Amino acid sequence: MKELYGFLFAMWILILVGGAIVVTILGPIAITGFGELDWLVTSAIQGGIAVSLVIIWIFILLKIKNWIFKKEIKS
């Protein structure tokens, strides 16, 4: 059971770290030079970065899961 609490806590820390990245990197992005399409280009880039962050988040979580639950998963 300790492992589950550890995994929960690791997920929470990842959410906090992810939040910091989103606020400091994703939020300030503002692309100009495309006229009326500025908002669309900005949103597309923000979307791309957000999806990449989610994929990285899942990848890290998979690694943590394998590390924390290696005994349980094998049993």
Added chain:
Amino acid sequence: MTELIIPAIVSCIVAFLTVYLSTPFLIKYLQKQNQTVQDVNKPGNIMIPRPGGPSIIAGILLSELVLYAFLQLNEILAVMITSFLAFLIGYVDDKRVLSGWFKPIALAIAATPIIFLGAYDSSLAFPIFGDVQIPVLYLGIIILMIPITGNTINSIDVLNGVASGFMTIASFSLSIALFILQNYEMAIVSLPLGLVSLAFYKYHKNPSKIFPGDSGALALGAMYGAIAIVGQIEIIAAVALLPAVINSFLFLASMKKVVEHREIKGKPVEHTDDFKLKATADETAPITLVRIILAGGPLTEKQVGFHIFKLGVFSGILAIITAILVGVSL
């Protein structure tokens, strides 16, 4: 704040009593109609009425209607419509087996009233570091949120009392977070969810007298997701739901695709001679939260449920800490 006390008290009483008083009638009706399913974790052929969704949605709609009469907020309408649509989707799924992809897509459509009613703010509040404005991206979050919360609650509805008990803990954590953030109107809108879940838990706890079914679990999950959006506490809501998120994550990571529980051949859990639950060594079976809890040895169904509730309380405390940190700014 003081003008909200009467609506809060009335809606909470309506939420609790509607479910508490209507569920026994629903149990009798379902038994008469032979709408029962076997409780696979009990010895013998014990049949349990299902679905309990109608009494759950009645509690949600009546209590939120009371609040709407007092406050006339679009946010309340959005919560009511989204929860009702999710209930309908679940009710269809209770009656016939649908594909694994049907529910996520249908639940994404159920989220659209939140957009059409403009009951959202496109900023995402993170702890410590502040808000981020993502107008277009936020629409995607709304569309994803309801399928995620709906299916997440549905996926932990595997043992007597777990879905309703866990939802009681998670939704009260959400209400406390909203009070901490001084979003009193949305805190009051969220209270009926906890009381509906608590009243249903009375009949759902081990040994269950009724199962919520997909209609009940999806209505609860969708209402939770809708409150997270209209209350602007998406991250806090995700934290309070972490044990159920872990269950879905472990399930998807082991199965590597979206699949209905009924389509899975391998069993993650089996029974000992004295009918305790025990993790199997079946490699084709999904890894689930219950399977991980049982890795330490066989436990009774009640003990496993209690472990899940303890995880719920732990994540609820983390959610409340997150709410406090949202108020802190660097």
